[in-house]
Amino acid sequence: MAAPGGARRRPLLLLLFAGLVHSASAVLVVKDGNGTACIMADFSATFLTSYDTRSGPQNKSFELPAGAEVSNSSSCGKENASDSSLVITFGRGHTLTLAFTRNATRYKVQLMRFAYNLSDTDTFPNSSFTGVKTVESATDIKADVNTTYRCVSETQVHMGSVTVTLRDAAIQAYLSSSNFSRAETRCEQDLPTPTTPPQPSPTPAPSSPVVFRYNVSGSNGTCLLASMGLQLNVTYRTVDNKTVTREFNVNPNKTTFGGNCSTTLATLSLSSENLLLLVLQFVMNESSSKVFLQGVQLNLTLPDAEDVSFTATNSSLRALQATAGNSYKCNTEQRLQVTSTFSLNLFRVWVQAFRVDGDKFGPVEECQLDENSMLIPIAVGGALAGLVLIVLLAYLIGRKRSHAGYQTI
Structure with missing residues (x-):
């Protein structure tokens, strides 16, 4: 079973959509029955949710607080039987779960799950519903075995009506020692943009999809x-x-x-x-x-x-x-x-x-691509009309000159 580890707290400034919010960072540790750490996580998290009230839908943003704790339902897993998980509890019945899997070379957060209590009137005032609602999604958080997943940039995980934003994250599962590994696997967002993109092998394009x-x-x-x-x-x-x-x-x-x-x-x-x-x-x-x-x-x-x-x-x-x-x-x-x-x-x-x-579409705003495609036939039509006009004028001028050499008898 898991036991809470030591913790340190530090403020972190997060940018979430249009507003600035402050979030706390904490080292969260999952230990096995012998007291050996198997998961460590240090990150700031901000939650953006949408919930129903009596006056209509309401957006709510809040942070993972400094008092967040590792739940006893966390687990180091059992080899070939179950995977490890970090379960974080905070507030009045809110739970964030990171479920890990691994193979011979890599481990990842296979699933992120968030359960939030709509009965918490401090966080969700005037909520039309009570009780706990759960959302979940796969993630792209992954790292090589025996390395720390490190991501300074923002990482967003969209789970239906909830978006979780992580920043300045250090996460490691299946630890070989009781601390973060010095070797790191950096997230894609932190890596420099490659100057030359990979040249993929050409493949036949499928037919257009069904509308x-x-x-x-x-x-x-x-x-x-x-x-x-x-x-x-x-x-x-x-x-x-x-x-x-x-x-x-x-x-x-x-x-x-x-x-x-x-x-x-x-x-x-x-x-x-x-x-x-x-x-x-x-x-x-x-x-x-x-x-x-x-x-x-x-x-x-x-x-x-x-x-x-x-x-x-x-x-x-x-x-x-x-x-x-x-x-x-x-x-x-x-x-x-x-x-x-x-x-x-x-x-x-x-x-x-x-x-x-x-269920009807409103007034249409055409895209620029459609407007540009219309310019080509207009330009071609204008050019053809001009050419016809030039030929007609040349014919009339030539015909007039041919009559100028004759006199009336």
């Missing part, structure tokens, strides 16, 4: 309408050490979808057998009344990959933008670069988030 109409509703009706075809473009290393880029169509006939609504956040979530999770997160900037796609999260299973679990997240996009109350439409194929190894291809997009009147 499907998605909708997400909340307590106040529909908050998101989207008609589009989706295609995943991923670059990864295969088991035979080759870098490949492949495209996968999202088949709506084999995909389930859902989502969440709040005042300024609308989320569309899709999942299927291999597509564990695809999340599209739309936000509304209330000061500018602009609506756009801000966040994309992908969890995908790749059977032929060196690491079968492919994850990618970006929460700083500004795509598919339109004025609140209007819809964004683009018939031209778009490629949205989410990370260096993942892009989302969008086909025949028509989307509207917030201020949706019933």
Whole structure:
């Protein structure tokens, strides 16, 4: 069973969306029955949640406090029987769980789970519901065995109506000593941008994906309408050490979808057998009344990959933008670069988030790509018209000159 370890506390400044908040950092330790540490974690965490109140959806941001503790339900696991886990408790019944797995060379946080108590009136005032709600998601937190996972940059994990932001993180599981290893595996966000991207092997492109109409509703009706075809473009290393880029169509006939609504956040979530999770997160900037796609999260299973679990997240996009109350439409194929190894291809997009009147799209704002495609036929038509006019004038001038040499008898 786990026992709480020693702790140190230090303030850390976190930037979360548009606001500045302070969060505490603590060394959290899980020990086995002999008192030997098997998991150590030191990070700051900020939680952004959306919950229902009597006056409508409400966003709430709060931090992992300095008094957070390691729960006795944490575990070092048993070889070939169970995996290790770090369970952190704080406040009035809130629990953050990091579940670890490993193979011969690497370990990872396979799953992050957050259980929050809506009966906590200090954190969730005027909540329409009581009791504990649980959300979870896979993560891209992973490191080589006997090294410390180190990430100074922000790492966001989207779990439905909750986003957890970690920063200045040092995490290690399956410890070989009673302290963090000096050897580190740095997160992708901390690594310098490569000057020359890898050259993937060419693969045949699949046919265009099926266009499907998605909708997400909340307590106040529909908050998101989207008609589009989706295609995943991923670059990864295969088991035979080759870098490949492949495209996968999202088949709506084999995909389930859902989502969440709040005042300024609308989320569309899709999942299927291999597509564990695809999340599209739309936000509304209330000061500018602009609506756009801000966040994309992908969890995908790749059977032929060196690491079968492919994850990618970006929460700083500004795509598919339109004025609140209007819809964004683009018939031209778009490629949205989410990370260096993942892009989302969008086909025949028509989307509207917030201020949706019933189940109908509002006034259309055309994308720049469609406007540019219209300029080409207009320019060609204008050139042809000019050429016809020149030929006609030349003919009339020539005809007039041919009559000038004759006199009337």
